[in-house]
Amino acid sequence: MASLNKVMIIGNLTRDPELRYTPKGQAVTDIALAVNRRYVVDGEKREEVTYVDVTFWGKGAEIIAQYMKKGNPMYVEGRLRLDSWDDKTTGQKRSRLTVTGEEFQFLGGKGEGGGSSQPYDDEGGSSRSSGSSSPRPQAQQRPSGGSSSGGYSSGSGGGGGGGPAPSRPDAFPPGLDDDEIPF
Numbered sequence: 001m002a003s004l005n006k007v008m009i010i011g012n013l014t015r016d017p018e019l020r021y022t023p024k025g026q027a028v029t030d031i032a033l034a035v036n037r038r039y040v041v042d043g044e045k046r047e048e049v050t051y052v053d054v055t056f057w058g059k060g061a062e063i064i065a066q067y068m069k070k071g072n073p074m075y076v077e078g079r080l081r082l083d084s085w086d087d088k089t090t091g092q093k094r095s096r097l098t099v100t101g102e103e104f105q106f107l108g109g110k111g112e113g114g115g116s117s118q119p120y121d122d123e124g125g126s127s128r129s130s131g132s133s134s135p136r137p138q139a140q141q142r143p144s145g146g147s148s149s150g151g152y153s154s155g156s157g158g159g160g161g162g163g164p165a166p167s168r169p170d171a172f173p174p175g176l177d178d179d180e181i182p183f
Contacts, residue, residue, distance in 0.1 A: 005079040007099050009052055010107065011035040013072050019065035029061035030054070031101075033074065054078060056101040064104065073107040 011033030018030045030053065037048045054076055056064055068074065078101040087094045 007076070007078050007080055009033055009035055009054075009076045009099070010073065011052065011076075013068055013070050013074060014051060016070050017065040017068050019061060027058055027061040027065075029056045029065045031056070031064065031068070031074075033076065052099055053096070054099040054101045056104070060101070060104065067106065075105040075107055076101050077103040 014032040014034050020028050022028060033052045033054060035050045035052060037050070039046055039048070076099065078099045081098050081100050082095055083098055084093065084095040086092070
């Protein structure tokens with residue numbers, strides 16, 4: 001029997017990312033996204049908000065914690081995971097459906113935590129086309145403040161990362177001005 005466990009979400013962070021490390025030194029970041037759905041019933045506009053908890057591991061977790069903050073828009077790809085536990089106060093079984101993030105992309109303009117439209121893979125290269133006719137050279141993307149580079153693929157392993165850190169230059173290449181970067 002075939003099965004598929006894939007989630008794609010675009011939403012805004014409801015709180016600042018929470019970065020922590022496991023006893024073995026693995027980075028873990030928890031975020032929560034608010035995903036809005038707008039619809040009309042009998043001519044009346046309505047809006048429904050769904051809150052989704054997402055956990056990222058490895059280098060991707062560190063990048064999210066460094067560049068994202070409450071309110072920033074973000075694209076997330078991942079898989080569903082069911083957490084189950086016994087409630088200590090009531091003794092009842094509890095469960096919660098969460099997302100384990102595998103790829104992400106910062107959205108929004110300059111100053112909104114976004115920037116690039118190309119996610120990165122573990123080797124620092126572009127992992128997918130941005131849809132434009134001429135891809136931007138990686139050297140034009142920089143991680144400073146709110147204009148960080150776009151996305152990151154943290155791999156599909158349960159613990160995340162594993163590969164080298166993405167290549168992110170700290171400055172513009174010679175001859176390029178901030179106004180010439182097509183964000």
